[in-house]
Each structure stands twice: as structure tokens, then as C-alpha cells.
Amino acid sequence: MAKSYWVVILPGDGIGPEIVDATLDVLETLQNRSGRFTLIYEFHQAGAGCYRETGQAISDEALEAFQRANATLKGPVGLPDVRRPDGTEAGLLGGALRVGFDLYANVRPIRLFPNVASPLARKDPDSIDYIILRESSEGLYLSRGVGLTTRDAATDGLLMTRRGCERIARFAFRLATEKKRGAPEDGRRRVTLVEKSNVLRSFAFFRGIFEAVAEAYPDIEHECLYVDAAAAALVNRPGHFQVIVTENMFGDILSDLGGATVGGLGMCPSANIGDAQAYFEPIHGSAPDIAGRNLANPTSQILAAAMMLRYLEEPQAAAQLEAAVWRLYAEQGVPLLPGGTIEGGASVFVKALKNILKTQDDAPSPGDATL
Numbered sequence: 313m314a315k316s317y318w319v320v321i322l323p324g325d326g327i328g329p330e331i332v333d334a335t336l337d338v339l340e341t342l343q344n345r346s347g348r349f350t351l352i353y354e355f356h357q358a359g360a361g362c363y364r365e366t367g368q369a370i371s372d373e374a375l376e377a378f379q380r381a382n383a384t385l386k387g388p389v390g391l392p393d394v395r396r397p398d399g400t401e402a403g404l405l406g407g408a409l410r411v412g413f414d415l416y417a418n419v420r421p422i423r424l425f426p427n428v429a430s431p432l433a434r435k436d437p438d439s440i441d442y443i444i445l446r447e448s449s450e451g452l453y454l455s456r457g458v459g460l461t462t463r464d465a466a467t468d469g470l471l472m473t474r475r476g477c478e479r480i481a482r483f484a485f486r487l488a489t490e491k492k493r494g495a496p497e498d499g500r501r502r503v504t505l506v507e508k509s510n511v512l513r514s515f516a517f518f519r520g521i522f523e524a525v526a527e528a529y530p531d532i533e534h535e536c537l538y539v540d541a542a543a544a545a546l547v548n549r550p551g552h553f554q555v556i557v558t559e560n561m562f563g564d565i566l567s568d569l570g571g572a573t574v575g576g577l578g579m580c581p582s583a584n585i586g587d588a589q590a591y592f593e594p595i596h597g598s599a600p601d602i603a604g605r606n607l608a609n610p611t612s613q614i615l616a617a618a619m620m621l622r623y624l625e626e627p628q629a630a631a632q633l634e635a636a637v638w639r640l641y642a643e644q645g646v647p648l649l650p651g652g653t654i655e656g657g658a659s660v661f662v663k664a665l666k667n668i669l670k671t672q673d674d675a676p677s678p679g680d681a682t683l
């Protein structure tokens with residue numbers, strides 16, 4: 313009997329609905345092929361459009377479904393002109409979902425696919441293949457909505473807790489163990505803590521905890537790198553990294569930098585994982601300027617669905633999907649335009665991907681188990 317999973321779908325704003333639709337289309341082909349699992353969807357509106365209509369970025373009903381579902385697949389959210397009275401963007405769900413459900417681990421694989429032009433010179437596929445693990449329950453962004461403002465000054469605080477640092481450090485070492493390959497440069501398993509302990513006490517605190525956790529994983533190399541040096545290294549020497557663990561805002565910034573080195577953010581999926589819930593989404597925003605114009609690259613959303621399948625303990629289906637995406641890039645190429653959009657958009661991509669899925673053997677993944 314096929315196993316069934318209850319999955320909440322939040323299509324989001326801008327290009328969200330088109331890349332989520334494309335992903336569901338591909339998932340249907342994958343389910344038919346595999347016959348071993350069924351995904352049962354429950355759709356909810358959430359994001360900036362929802363905020364504009366209802367005054368809430370996500371309804372209580374959707375939050376309840378999110379809490380009870382086996383997993384959630386979320387499209388990008390946000391519309392730049394939908395803002396709260398305090399000037400911040402409305403409709404972003406990071407606070408409600410990541411902090412609200414204590415989804416502390418934001419896993420962001422950065423991987424160079426075949427035939428994708430990296431702006432870095434002479435890069436082969438998989439010469440960039442690392443995971444950024446962004447702590448997402450504390451750090452600077454915990455100050456969301458609670459920073460202090462007067463007429464002449466404003467402040468946001470950065471919080472690090474022992475529990476938060478310990479659990480994310482452990483998660484990083486587990487990821488380094490589970491990922492199939494070590495760092496592309498030398499094959500070594502290596503966890504790099506990105507921090508700023510030369511200036512801030514909070515990062516010195518994180519570093520101390522990281523060093524202590526590392527003792528339990530003697531087979532995995534570990535190192536600490538200041539965030540400014542890390543930004544340079546991600547450009548100069550990306551093959552050095554296997555798993556990077558860092559604070560919330562640093563992870564936000566560096567994952568966009570990493571995305572730019574592998575063909576744009578449209579290539580990058582992510583998982584938000586806690587002890588009881590998880591959701592899966594692209595790392596990018598909702599790109600309202602290209603919405604509805606057949607330009608959006610659905611790769612990030614489709615690879616996010618593969619991460620979801622792995623989380624649901626359907627590793628074979630996850631591997632099949634990743635292998636099909638890899639083959640599409642390797643064998644047919646994908647007409648990526650500068651800026652990361654694709655000619656023909658999600659529908660052209662999905663058609664080609666479904667053909668590969670229908671004909672491929674139960675191929676082993678050419679890539680990594682990231683979770």
C-alpha cells in the first residue's frame with residue numbers, strides 16, 4: 313500500500329504560484345512512476361497578498377494545518393510595497409513559521425549544476441557543492457518587530473543562547489556526516505563556523521560552544537572564519553567548503569552570495585527544520601517583476617520538493633527527482649538568461665523534466681543526500 317503524506321501548500325506571492333504549480337506537476341509524475349507514496353495537499357493562502365486582503369500574513373487555520381501536517385511546501389512571499397506601519401515588509405513568514413514553530417535549522421545547499429555558467433571562472437559542475445546551515449530561531453533577526461525606535465535612533469539586538477548555539481552546531485556536524493561527499497577541493501568533511509568574534513561577544517560565545525561540540529566529532533574537520541573573510545572565500549575558494557554553519561543574518565546574506573556563484577538564486581532550495589515541523593522553499597523572493605511572464609526558473613522550488621521527500625523518508629523518490637534535474641541540465645541544458653531567469657519559464661522546464669522522469673531507470677542520485 314502506498315504511504316500517504318499530508319502536505320500543506322503555501323503558493324505565496326509573485327512567481328510563487330507558477331513555480332509551485334510546476335513543482336506539483338512534476339511531483340504527480342514522480343508519484344505515478346514510483347507508486348509507493350501519495351501526497352495529499354491542503355492549499356492555504358499566505359504572504360503579502362493575504363496580508364493585503366485580510367490584515368494577516370497567514371490565517372490561524374493555515375497555522376494549525378502547518379502544525380499538524382507532515383510537511384509544508386512554500387513558495388516565495390512578499391511584495392515590496394506591502395509594508396507594515398513600522399516600515400518593514402508585511403507578509404513575510406519567517407517570524408510566524410521559523411520562530412513561531414522553533415524551526416531553528418535552515419539548510420541551504422549551494423551546488424553548481426552542469427552547463428550553468430558561474431560568474432566565477434572555469435568552474436566544473438560540483439566544484440561548488442556546500443551547505444549553508446543558517447540558524448533561524450535567534451541571532452539578529454529575533455529582533456524582528458521588537459527593535460526600539462525613537463525619532464533620532466533605532467536599535468535591534470542580537471541574541472545567542474547556549475541551547476540555540478549547541479543544537480545548530482550539532483546539526484552542522486550531523487549534516488557533514490550525512491552528506492555524501494566532502495568538500496570538492498580535497499574530499500574532506502569540514503564544518504566551518506562563520507562568525508565575527510574579533511568584534512562581538514555574542515560570536516565569541518557561539519565560537520566557544522562550537523569548539524566544545526566539535527570535540528564529539530573527531531572525524532570531521534572544523535574551523536572558524538570571520539564573516540568578511542568568509543565572503544571573500546566563497547568567491548575565491550568555494551571548493552574548500554562542505555558545511556558552513558552561521559548566525560541568522562549572516563546565513564541570509566551568504567546564501568544569496570553562494571546562490572549567485574551557481575547561476576542565481578533560482579537554483580537554490582532550502583529546508584526549515586525543527587523538532588516537530590518543517591517546510592521547504594526556494595531561498596529567493598517572489599520576483600513580482602517577472603511574475604506571469606514565463607520567465608521564472610522553477611529549479612529552486614523543485615529541488616525544495618526533493619528535500620521535502622527526503623525529510624518524509626522517501627529518499628528514493630528524492631534521489632530520482634534530483635537525478636532528473638541534474639540530467640536535464642547535463643544532457644539538454646537549460647536556457648538560463650543572465651539574471652537567472654529562463655526562456656519559456658517553468659512550463660518548458662517541467663515538460664522536459666517530466667519526460668526524463670518517465671524514462672529514467674531507478675537511477676541513483678548523481679548528487680548528495682543533504683538530509
Ligand code: IPM
Binds near residue numbers: 595
Ligand atoms: C530568506 C528571505 C527571508 C529571510 C526574508 C524574506 C525575510 O530573505 O529566506 O532568506 O531572510 O528570512
Ligand code: MN
Binds near residue numbers: 564565568595
Ligand atoms: Mn534571504
